[in-house]
Amino acid sequence: MDFNLKKLTSDAGVFFTRAVQFTEEKLGSAEKTELDAHLENLIARADCTKNWTEKIFRQTEVLLQPNPSARIEEFFYEKLDKKIPSRITNGELLGQYMMDAAKDFGPGTPYGSTLITVGEYQKRLGGAEREFLQTSAINFLTPLRNFLEGDWRTISKERRLLENRRLDLDICKARVKKAKQAEAKAAAAPDFQETRPRNYVLSASASASSIFVGIMSLFIMSVLCSLLLQAEVTRLLLEGISSTHVNHLRCLHEFVEAQVTYYAQCHQYMQELQKELSRYPNSFSSNAHPSTTCPSPVSSSTLPGAAPPGLITSGPNSTREPAGPLKIQDVQPPATGHRKAKVLYDYDAHDASELSLLADELITVYTVPGMDPDWLVGERGNQKGKVPVTYLELLS
DSSP, X not given: OOOOHHHHHHHHHHHHHHHHHHHHHHHTSSOOOOOOHHHHHHHHHHHHHHHHHHHHHHHHHHHHOOOHHHHHHHHHHHHTTOOOOOOOOHHHHHHHHHHHHHHHHOTTSHXXXXXXXXXXXXXXXXXXXXXXXXXXXXXXXXXXXXXXXXXXXXXXXXXXXXXHHHHHHHHHHHHHHHHHHHHHHXXXXXXXXXXXXXXXXXXXXXXXXXXXXXXHHHHHHHHHHHHHHHHHHHHHHHHTHHHHHHHHHHHHHHXXXXXXXXXXXXXXXHHHHHHHHHTSTTGGGGTTOTTSOOOOSSOSSSOTTSOOTTOBOOSTTOOOBOOOOOOGGGOOOOSSOOEEEEEOSOBOOSSTTBOOBOTTOEEEEEOOTTOOTTEEEEEETTEEEXXXXXXXXXXX
């Protein structure tokens, strides 16, 4: 390492002089050269952009990766210029656990088969989350990071140079002011005979002060030119903040589009999963008897709560007599108890006893004694059939 003591001492002296000037300006005991108002506005705008960009960047990192340990690990990988290892998302991990549990519980049981179905959709959700995180990191986080670690560092460097040039100019002005005060004091001294030797010294000092003032005036012109040149360079960089805003606006739109795509995929997956699970609305009730099939809450050919098909009872001790099956279309609505209901999701009827539904339509619903609480009888014009309660929003 080339160690130059003379240069180090000189730099330390300049730094100390600038620190003294800066402190005196803050205390109001020294004059300060004001920069152009337009340049000051650009500096304030740039500081505002940097501060808010940094906050948005940090909070977006927290949103995309809530685990602080994982964020620190990714930071070190980026600084070491190494590829960040791929991580399994929480949704994918949950889905894998569900599918592994289904193997132990038995994939043929209602609980096991449902675990497999839900686990598959959880893994799909995890895959959609992975794509969203990668897209957001590339299209949104990377441009913000490039601004903070690239463009802003260049702007900060030029601003420090501009501030140093201004301090140097103010230091020269302060020295010239002191020299002029000394020259005026020497010129105002009395010229008596007995004080000629002293006046000679004052005259020589005044001449030296005049020479110093002349030299410092030339130096001030040089520093002023340097200040104006540095101010122009800084101004050009600060005006580029407008282009940064345009770039960040484009990146923000891409981030929103990534969010829209991600949430739309999640909504689609959950709708598909809900339809899959709605086919067995009471499957949880048969888990204690894995050897039996899942019973339908309402028979597709008989009225819910009525006697089984082909049997009629007339009393507690009466004999059962065969009778014809009671069709769902033969069910008569009760005199009271009608309610309007709004359909939340599309529903496809599985047999002739059920009523297909369309999202957002209004139907009339009612129940009959003994009917499974998960189902209602729905009517739409001349159409009638069973409808699942989970697909409806009952209106008052």
